[in-house]
Amino acid sequence: MIRFEPRENVSSARRVGAPVAAALVALLLASLPIAAAGAPVLEAYLLMARGAFGSVFAFSELLARATPLILTGLAAAVAFRARLWNIGGEGQLYAGALAAVAVGTGAISAPPALLIPLVVLAGAFAGGMMMLLPTLLKVRLGADEVVTTLLLNFVVILAVQMMLEGPMKDPMGMGWPQSEPMLDEAMLPKLLERMRVHSGLILALVMAVAVHVFLKRTVWGFEIRAVGENPEAARHAGIPVTATFVRVGLLSGALAGLAGVSEVAGLKGYLTADLSPGFGYTGIVVAMLAGLSPLGVVFAALFIAGIFVGADSMSRAIGVSNYLADLVVATSLICVLVSGLFVRFRIRLVTPKARKADA
């Protein structure tokens, strides 16, 4: 018989150690399909590590990949803290990217010092607005935000496709469904010569620290934590629960919108309907792996980005499909959910014999 005994006090070592262990277990479990594919397991992992950290170029790729994941991870983390289950990061990302393109492809001409902030704000605003309706439906009518935010993803992506096939289609795009290119003045500056890592990373890191400070040290952050942990008590204590949910929703959507800005204005330079390989969804894994801690999100995003970048490079070298990366990411989510059980409970195996001896 297995007995679960709740732990009274969860040590911080255990809190931090659990997701790290979960990530390692996920890597270990992923070695089974690598072996099944007939590839040398150790070499595969070495290649992955080299692909992610082996050179300046590799590391730059890792950072470029981590940038949107930090932002979508923050979006999920801050919403989940208030138990607002925003699964719509993907749609908010596209909304942000669409707004960035609308502002940054020539509608306004201004020097970079003005245009870049405008593009960033437009993207954040658009992402935030995507959360307004689901949040209001939740607090007013009790509509489940998991459903509404998830379904909005498809609505937004179809809307983006419509725009790219219609009004926003690049006349010079040889018929491809893509937007006009961003003005140079609207692009986020590169951080390194000839590398893809861009100043969206700085934006993401600043947001991580800002969200951390916001949750820990401000009245609004206090109210978000209270509403998330115990909405009944928060309401009883006079905290405006509805306003708090709306605030969290807007912030979460805005952060995901920034991820779209960062991809369009930092990396691609124009918008296509395949801008994101599911950054919005992967952000949820990042947030869970980070234990919903804004600073932890940075490390979780680096880990996940490393898996993706490393797996790409490994699959080129030894021919194991890079779907392995998705497998590792999915497994690490499962592992971190399971690890939560070990953090909160002490698990003891009780054999019938031991029970008799007890008595």
Add this chain to the structure above:
Amino acid sequence: MTSGPGEQPVVLALSGITKRFGALLANEAVDLELRRGQIVALLGENGAGKTTLMNILFGHYVADEGTVSVAGADGRLEPMEPGSPGAALRSGIGMVHQHFTLAENLTAFENIVLGTVPLIRPGLAGRNARARLAELMRRSGLEVDLDVRVSRLSVGEQQRVEILKALYRDARVLVLDEPTAVLTPQESDTLFATLKSLAAQGIAIVFISHKLAEVLAASDRVAVLRLGRKVADLPTAECDRQKLAELMVGHAVTPSRREPKAPGAALLTLDGVSAGEGRDSIRDVGFTLHEGEILGIAGVSGNGQSTLARLLSGLLPAERGSLFLRDKPVHAHDAGDMIRSGIARIPEDRHRDGVVGAMTVAENLVIEEIRGRRYQRFGFLDFSAIAARAREAIAAYDIRCPGGGAVARLLSGGNIQKIVLARTLDAEPVVVLAAQPSRGLDIGATGDVHRRLLEARARGAGVILISEDLDELFALSDRIAVIHRGHLSTPHPSEELDRASVGLMMAGHHTESEAA
């Protein structure tokens, strides 16, 4: 142990029972003996280990040390297989839990015979069962309509079904866990009369309680548990209230008493207020609360108290009627507005509504005022002010915790209630709503709550005390009103009322003054 001359034989013996939960010692070397036809009260504060001990007896838990022995058919004590409710049932032990274990959508009859009727030829067995039950009901005086679904029975009737269920399984030892917690005073009296008649027929009875009055009235012997250890085991005839209270708490207890005081001006007026829906709604409720007055609201739980409390807490709008605070109408159903107009609310469910368990003691102490100027600058929290407030409140209210940074969830119920008291009463409110403020608290913590409420009254605040505990209501209230099925009776000075008349009104009988 053999029975002495003139004494009934021992039917059940617990010896040296020790049970640990992690670091917590729930029971330590507890001995308890039960004789045929005897009623033993197991008295102790919350967390003293009463329920744990009974759960070991019934096989829900396995003791770390010690044995449970039961008299067999020949009267000899034999050790019982530990950890097996089935073995306990076979040995003739029946348990009536605090929360009943009945299937709500089956009839009383089906509940009683459940698990005893063979699958083959249930009809015949059913007829036999009915005959046996009729005989049992006649002998025990436990009358229940057997063919009514349990969900339609009153709480008192459900309890009777539970007892019948135990008797039907030939229980010779009956264990009742806090049997009066859900009953009106009259129902409690009926229950104890039944228990006495069962004892006279040779059944041994243990009931768990922390209410001194019923222990003194109904038991032959009292065993007192404190912090998991048995500190006394003596005939009830040799006890009085004061002695039992001291044994239970471990030190002298001074009961709370209010000083007589003339009430001041009208403070809070409800006029024809209706709110909520379903069983717990309130209909056409009106009263006036004065300065320096404690208005007690008595009633069996589920008669509208929660709705009244939620209304006054700003969590629920009034559908009809009006509220006035010092002649100014109160419209908003907004908890924040209530706090700012000086209404302090002590919620009924302090774990759910009172504190955010995952946040710290300090954060919970300031949560109602977090937007005020005292704890923030430009939206940023002032941690030193919050920590200072926590230190002050922890000292003033004797909140037992490792410090302001401790997580509130880990505190005991009494200490969580002290957080709520410190937070609400230090804001010097004009009205205090105290909903079941001492429910589940031990004598020490209850005394603290009463003292704080009396202090608020002395300061001139008006206090609305919603409670199911008549002792508490009579000790504290200047006036008492009774709520039944959502209707509130006219408040009367508590000196003009007695327990019996309030009890009758709780059960829905109108007193003469009401009818007039």
